Amino acid sequence: MKIPQTISSYCPKCNEHTDHTVTIYKKGQERSMAIGARRHERELRGYGGQKYPIQRNKSKTTDKKTTCLKCKKCGHVSMRRGIRMKKLEIVR
Ligand SMILES: [Zn+2]
Structure with missing residues (x-):
């Protein structure tokens, strides 16, 4: 798409329709000390390690692409x- x-x-925030710049959402780096x-x-330590089943065979072939919208007027990001799709492209 x-x-x-x-x-x-x-x-x-502006309570009206304004121009927004579109970017594709990307997950940030995970903090190991969170x-x-x-x-x-800590839960993985000791006897009875894994606490929940690890999903190995996925049924979905696509993943959800989230877009970030930044308001040009006030800078509010929403x-x-x-939506599930194979590819998301930003066109000028
Ligand atoms: Zn705004």
């Missing part, structure tokens, strides 16, 4: 609900 770099969308990561590491 192709999406233009600038789209007009609703901004909850409380969840430390707890998970995200759109992810």
Whole structure:
């Protein structure tokens, strides 16, 4: 799917439709010292290690692509609900 770099969308801060710059959401780097990561590491220790089943064979062939919309007027960043697709491209 192709999406233009600038789209007009609703901004909850400005309470009106404004121009937004579109970027594709990317997951940030995981922090090894975050409380969840430390707890998970602790739970894996000792007898009875893995706490939940690891999913090995996936049925979905695509993953959800989320777009970030940044308001050009106030700079507020909002995200759109992810849609399943093979490829997401930003076109000028
Ligand atoms: Zn705004």
